[in-house]
Amino acid sequence: MTYSTGCHLPALTTVGQVAEELTVRESMIFLDGREFTGEPPGLRTVQRGQLMLVYLTDVRSERVVIIQVNWIS
């Protein structure tokens, strides 16, 4: 997982929690993992309170990559 720099602690804590949830969810959706040959899901967002993450699921590498963190204070 890649964190954006410049996050303050509450944002970082929430990012970690949401990222964990995303990772678990994606592992349950894309059961083929490294053997996955389907259409990749593409760019997606998730919003939780003040936080919004933009992320990509690299199914074949079994990873969720957060590419943008938005935190409204």
Added chain:
Amino acid sequence: MRGTDYPVAGREPDWMTAEYPQGDEPLIPMPALSLPALRQAVATVTPSRLPEFFQEIQDAFTQAGEEDSVFPIRHFYQRWGAAVAIERRPSVAARLHAAERALADPDPAVRDLAVREAAEIVQAAYREVAGG
């Protein structure tokens, strides 16, 4: 590797260090982050996404009501502002969509490059929305 316009892994293209390539004039100016302005911009640069736009604004207002919070609406404006920032430059949009497709590539180096490419495009778009 799918597509013909995606870079070869290990050969870093010159656009990876530039915000936007020269000569890539946007189709429209950046709209204000308001519902009418964003709706018109989406209708102009990516009309096929209008149903998604309307569904998301409905979801954002519903969530805002349930949570008694304006955050879902503010995130909606940011998200669609960034989408317009990307789609108003067709070559940038094409590169992002190529990067998304490249995540199906069996070569992990190609997927790494695709992630970096998508991240640079998306981060530049959010900076543009923020006025940076």
